Amino acid sequence: MKNPCYINGIGAVNAQGIWNDDPFAHITEISNPLTMAMQPSYKELIPPAMIRRMSKGIKMGIFASQQALDEAAMDQVDAIITGTGLGCLEDSEKFLKNVLDNDEQFLTPTSFIQSTHNTVGAQIALRLGCKSYNFTYVNGATSFESALLDALMQIESKEANQVLVGGIDEIAGRTFALKQLVHEVKADGAVEKLKDSQSPGVNFGEGGTFFALNTEKRENTYAQILEVSILNKLATEEVVDFVTSFLTRNQLTLADVSAVVIGNNGDLKYDIYYTTFCTLFANQPQIFYKHLVGQSDVASAFGLAAAAFVLKKQIIPKTIQWNAIKLSELKYVLIYNQYLGKDHSLTLLRHVET
């Protein structure tokens, strides 16, 4: 018998600010190629001696993880699992620039130490004094789902009862200038909202989203995570089979799904995957979120937060609904994400009566 896995707390820092009781009420839709996260004050959370060495990725991770723990009333965890596509990119760039500028001499330790991908998970653990399982997944656009799958298995197999899982990614100048050159990011000067996308590339964002997972449901439980599935390569014509096989494994039909969360990012070439996916759910509400936080390798963590929010509140805010279909009861929500036609993932959530 597997242990159930409940989302009891959420924390986030992104272009909309921080996670709150009504995170989709007052939103600003992003339209710039690169949109930074709105940084909260970290001084109350992190001692000055530590904060001076931290890049924004680490700070966002610490803030979001603490927010999730606070909401779940958890002060210790059995595992900290992090997903990141590009890690602490600012310090990686700083370190590499130092190597070049100083002819491989005078290399200082700080930016190197802070540039490794597992720094965020390590700093969260250091702050909590947590010596338990600590793992970081760097798997492109399934980095977060890989972390989530590990967390789910840790809980279901009774290895852990309380898990902190999340994703962080940050924008840094040089890397994203290169991404603009290969048209992964829209060109400077482009002002296009997600649904009005006309030029190549997508609007990128940054941020951290964390979840406090628990085997026990509480009054404030958002939802139960039932399954996560990852597939690296998938042709558009294989999407239907990917989805139906996934639902069959969970003894569900397409009609059982109350709403879907889609990862549309305005990519003229690859959003066709979402169009194909949505044809299966033409009669259900469709939810999108990347118009709020932008694309990143872990943006789908915010998609999970959106799905958990609608299941808990049993309402879909207008600001995140893609179509116009309404349902009175939301029981199962299915999240689909892919990026550049690769790194496909499905995550299934169920409503929890508290």
Added chain:
Amino acid sequence: MEELKEELKGKIIEVLNLEDISVADIDDSDALFGDGLGLDSIDALELIVLLDKEYGIKLSDPKQGKSIFESVNTMADYIAKNRTK
């Protein structure tokens, strides 16, 4: 010497990313480690690199570090006597 001390304080603030601290906040005789500025072992490595990069001083004996990095006064004094650039 006073000019060197001011310059040194600015460089320390810059390389150690001492947020909310200005040159005027650091007294020449303040302890850099422990109760003073509260620097730690990673900062010590940064200061060793600073001496090498900015003043051409290579610290060959780690035992020297404790007395050299005691304060801005002791650092400036050591730099003035040993700098190669």
